[in-house]
Amino acid sequence: MNLTRTIVAVLILALLVALPFGLGQYGYYLMAIVMIYAMVALSLNVLIGMGGQISIGHAGFWALGAYGSALIVTKLGFPFFLGVLAGGLIAAAFGALVALPALRVQGHYLAIATLGFALFVQQVLFEWESLTGGRQGLFVPRPSLFGFELRDDFAYYYLLLAIFLLLAWITGNFARSHSGRSLMALKMSSVAAECCGIARPKHIIIAFTISAFFTGVSGALYGHLLGHLSTETFSLAISLSFLTMAVIGGLHSRAGALLGGAYLALAPELMREFKDVQMVIYGVTLILCVQFLPRGLISVVERVWTIGTTPHATR
Amino acid sequence: MPLVEIANLSLSFAGLRALSNVSFAVETGEIIGLIGPNGAGKSTLLNCISRIYMPDHGTIRFQDRDLNSRTASEVAAEGIRRTFQNLELFREATVRENVALGLIYRYRTSLLAELFALPSARDNQRGALKEADQIVAEMGLSEWANVLVAELPYGSQKLVELARAMAGHPKLLLLDEPAAGMNREESRRVAETVRRLRDHKGITVLLIEHDMRVVMTVCDRIVVLDHGEKIAEGTPAEIRRSPAVVKAYLGDA
Numbered sequence: 001m002n003l004t005r006t007i008v009a010v011l012i013l014a015l016l017v018a019l020p021f022g023l024g025q026y027g028y029y030l031m032a033i034v035m036i037y038a039m040v041a042l043s044l045n046v047l048i049g050m051g052g053q054i055s056i057g058h059a060g061f062w063a064l065g066a067y068g069s070a071l072i073v074t075k076l077g078f079p080f081f082l083g084v085l086a087g088g089l090i091a092a093a094f095g096a097l098v099a100l101p102a103l104r105v106q107g108h109y110l111a112i113a114t115l116g117f118a119l120f121v122q123q124v125l126f127e128w129e130s131l132t133g134g135r136q137g138l139f140v141p142r143p144s145l146f147g148f149e150l151r152d153d154f155a156y157y158y159l160l161l162a163i164f165l166l167l168a169w170i171t172g173n174f175a176r177s178h179s180g181r182s183l184m185a186l187k188m189s190s191v192a193a194e195c196c197g198i199a200r201p202k203h204i205i206i207a208f209t210i211s212a213f214f215t216g217v218s219g220a221l222y223g224h225l226l227g228h229l230s231t232e233t234f235s236l237a238i239s240l241s242f243l244t245m246a247v248i249g250g251l252h253s254r255a256g257a258l259l260g261g262a263y264l265a266l267a268p269e270l271m272r273e274f275k276d277v278q279m280v281i282y283g284v285t286l287i288l289c290v291q292f293l294p295r296g297l298i299s300v301v302e303r304v305w306t307i308g309t310t311p312h313a314t315r
Numbered sequence: 316m317p318l319v320e321i322a323n324l325s326l327s328f329a330g331l332r333a334l335s336n337v338s339f340a341v342e343t344g345e346i347i348g349l350i351g352p353n354g355a356g357k358s359t360l361l362n363c364i365s366r367i368y369m370p371d372h373g374t375i376r377f378q379d380r381d382l383n384s385r386t387a388s389e390v391a392a393e394g395i396r397r398t399f400q401n402l403e404l405f406r407e408a409t410v411r412e413n414v415a416l417g418l419i420y421r422y423r424t425s426l427l428a429e430l431f432a433l434p435s436a437r438d439n440q441r442g443a444l445k446e447a448d449q450i451v452a453e454m455g456l457s458e459w460a461n462v463l464v465a466e467l468p469y470g471s472q473k474l475v476e477l478a479r480a481m482a483g484h485p486k487l488l489l490l491d492e493p494a495a496g497m498n499r500e501e502s503r504r505v506a507e508t509v510r511r512l513r514d515h516k517g518i519t520v521l522l523i524e525h526d527m528r529v530v531m532t533v534c535d536r537i538v539v540l541d542h543g544e545k546i547a548e549g550t551p552a553e554i555r556r557s558p559a560v561v562k563a564y565l566g567d568a
Binding site: 173210 | 365367386387388389391392396397399403404405406407408412415416417418419420421422423424426429430431432436439440443479482483
């Protein structure tokens with residue numbers, strides 16, 4: 001079983017490495033976007049899949065990462081890598097704060113609290129013109145590595161792939177760790193977990209912090225890809241899209257996060273012809289997925305894969 | 316000094332008195348039975364001790380420290396562990412994982428060590444699983460170690476819950492109807508297990524039970540609740556003779 005897992009992982013990796021070849025500039029850009037979205041899907045795997053918490057405010061963390069990194073690189077002259085890391089850390093700090101309402105409210109109420117947070121972030125970034133450029137937006141330099149600028153999205157894609165794999169590895173470690181297991185125990189039965197000595201506040205804060213960090217890193221990387229930031233990008237619509245892609249890809253699988261990222265990045269390209277009907281198609285896809293594939297698209301892949309083997313797929 | 320000291324405990328839900336001025340003490344190493352008709356407040360009392368509920372009035376002292384200012388997880392970490400009337404298991408997890416979740420709070424490293432799978436985190440995971448396996452074996456559950464708890468028969472699920480409580484090295488064990496839904500032979504075995512835990516591990520037990528055979532054979536002392544009030548306290552022999560208890564169970568006749 002372990003051997004087949006390794007083989008599958010190597011095959012996926014080979015595919016990801018080979019994929020962009022011959023796609024052209026726009027293709028490279030889209031592939032980079034897939035990776036950036038997949039990081040957000042990964043962050044929602046941690047928050048929703050493991051923690052059972054909801055957020056429709058991840059655009060807020062995404063924005064904090066993007067603006068944080070852009071400002072630190074342009075105004076303080078920090079190298080790209082430190083900017084991205086700082087972007088993630090800024091978002092993580094706010095993640096810990098957003099966890100506080102989650103200690104008191106759940107479900108719809110938490111959804112509204114996170115939504116409020118995202119709208120707040122967007123508004124502040126828009127109004128704080130001296131820092132963020134407000135309406136005009138903010139110029140962001142291209143990513144660079146050891147002093148070499150990555151002018152090409154082809155090269156940037158591989159950097160993003162490496163960062164995605166690093167975050168996916170961290171996610172896997174977390175899922176196996178005692179903190180991760182404690183979080184999942186709280187999701188299964190909060191009362192039982194607390195009576196086992198597992199502190200709920202601590203683990204909810206951890207879940208939000210990690211999730212916000214991943215999304216912040218993604219946002220930072222996104223800013224450097226676009227080269228220009230404006231607050232319109234970080235709307236309620238993108239928060240909802242994040243949620244949709246994470247559910248459609250699969251909330252309990254790292255490969256599912258990748259599928260979710262691919263869905264969100266590529267579906268608009270495939271459905272360009274449909275114009276206004278697009279939103280209807282998204283909505284229907286989501287409903288169908290929740291109804292028939294509660295574990296996401298990845299569950300189809302897994303089912304095909306495990307036909308004939310044991311019925312219990314382990315995590 | 317008693318291990319647990321409950322003084323003037325009261326709790327109401329929306330005007331309904333669930334507990335009213337209940338006081339009693341539990342000495343270290345005792346097995347105390349908590350009995351009374353349905354709705355007498357027995358489970359409510361247990362929930363106050365494990366801090367799922369916060370009492371309106373009164374105090375609970377454990378090892379001479381006040382429990383009211385603590386959270387459920389802190390109380391559990393201090394050595395008060397429990398089972399539930401209607402089972403609160405981690406249903407999507409295996410028997411082994413359930414038991415392991417009962418003890419991982421004692422194995423902690425930094426979050427960073429966990430995220431980067433540093434040796435300290437891996438050692439911790441191995442250590443916790445090893446200890447869980449020992450407890451699984453002690454409770455005679457090894458055969459089911461890798462089975463999802465939801466797939467086990469009811470009686471075995473109750474045993475898993477007890478094993479998970481034992482994983483916390485409890486000083487005080489709260490058992491909410493451990494013999495419910497069991498046949499005569501199974502309840503006899505539950506009674507034996509409770510005895511053994513006290514005799515061999517020195518665990519103090521507070522148990523709610525409707526099966527009078529279990530209560531009368533295993534308990535050193537019995538506390539009787541009715542409509543949230545304590546109506547009697549004493550040895551099994553005393554309780555059997557108590558007119559108040561007979562009245563509570565049989566009504567005025």
